[in-house]
Amino acid sequence: MPDTPSATRRSERARAAIIAAATELIREVPYAKLTVEAIAARAGVGKQTIYRWWPSKGAVVFDAMLELDSxxxxxxxxxxxxxxxxxxxxxxxxxxxxxxxxxxxxxxxxxxxxxxxxxxxxxxxxxxxxxxxxxxxxxxxxxxxxxxxxxxxxxxxxxxxxxxxxxxxxxxxxxxxxxxxxxxxxxxxxxxxxx
Structure with a gap:
């Protein structure tokens, strides 16, 4: 079933929140202590939402870095x-x-x-x-x-x-x-x- 416009907007908002959360946390927490759970909590999403788009915390942080660096x-x-x-x-x-x-x-x-x-x-x-x-x-x-x-x-x-x-x-x-x-x-x- 195709995404509805409102579902697409929610997905875009969730993705933006996850990237923002990763960007904030990487500056606050030593990387070894950064977790997907912490990113999810800061973004206000479930872990499964993060894992739907990224396989690991490293992949999330990399995408956040790319957005910062563009x-x-x-x-x-x-x-x-x-x-x-x-x-x-x-x-x-x-x-x-x-x-x-x-x-x-x-x-x-x-x-x-x-x-x-x-x-x-x-x-x-x-x-x-x-x-x-x-x-x-x-x-x-x-x-x-x-x-x-x-x-x-x-x-x-x-x-x-x-x-x-x-x-x-x-x-x-x-x-x-x-x-x-x-x-x-x-x-x-x-x-x-x-x-």
Whole structure:
């Protein structure tokens, strides 16, 4: 039997409430203590409603993160004609996102989930990581075409050189993620990208 318009609206409201509840709770509760029961209670729905749409708490949190992370410009990087300025904005923005406790809590949760749940790992790569890397690759390719970066540049390696140091320091809890660190990492990467 097809859904009625009022049932569809109720479903949309329930889904929005679940996403909102997951977003609130991931910022309030350590991820290990976050439960589907808590999300359901905060959203005012039954657990079965959550399990109708998501197989696990990790899947709910991932969808909440995707909704939080979808900005108006999508994943496109700016192209001001100055590759260093554009990449500096990217790296500084990455550090700012990692320093935001609300967003960091989502990322820490996803680090746990992608190690434990192959389906979430695949979804994370396909829906977030690979599109982000493609956006950076597009900007780097434009830099190669404009002559700002060297011909024949290995774009995957270039992305790793740009983002790897920041990601490594963050994931290992080494600290020191400042704008000056972003600038130093960019200078080191550009030495290779322009060589």
């Amino acid at each position: 900005g108006p410009d999508g994943l496109a990087l700016p192209n001001t004609g100055d590759i260093a300025a554009d990449l500096r904005a990217l790296l500084r923005g990455s550090i700012a996102a990692l320093a935001d406790p609300g967003f960091e809590s989502f990322l820490r949760a996803m680090y746990i989930e992608i190690q434990q749940d192959p389906e979430i790992g695949t979804a994370y790569r396909e829906r977030l990581l690979l599109p982000q890397r493609a956006a950076v690759a597009d900007r780097l390719a434009a830099g190669v075409r404009s002559g700002e970066l060297r011909p024949g540049l290995d774009l995957d390696l270039a992305i790793d050189l740009l983002l790897g140091p920041i990601q490594s320091r963050w994931s290992l809890g080494l600290g020191g993620l400042t704008e000056s660190y972003a600038d130093a990492a960019l200078d080191a990467a550009l030495a290779h990208l322009r060589a």
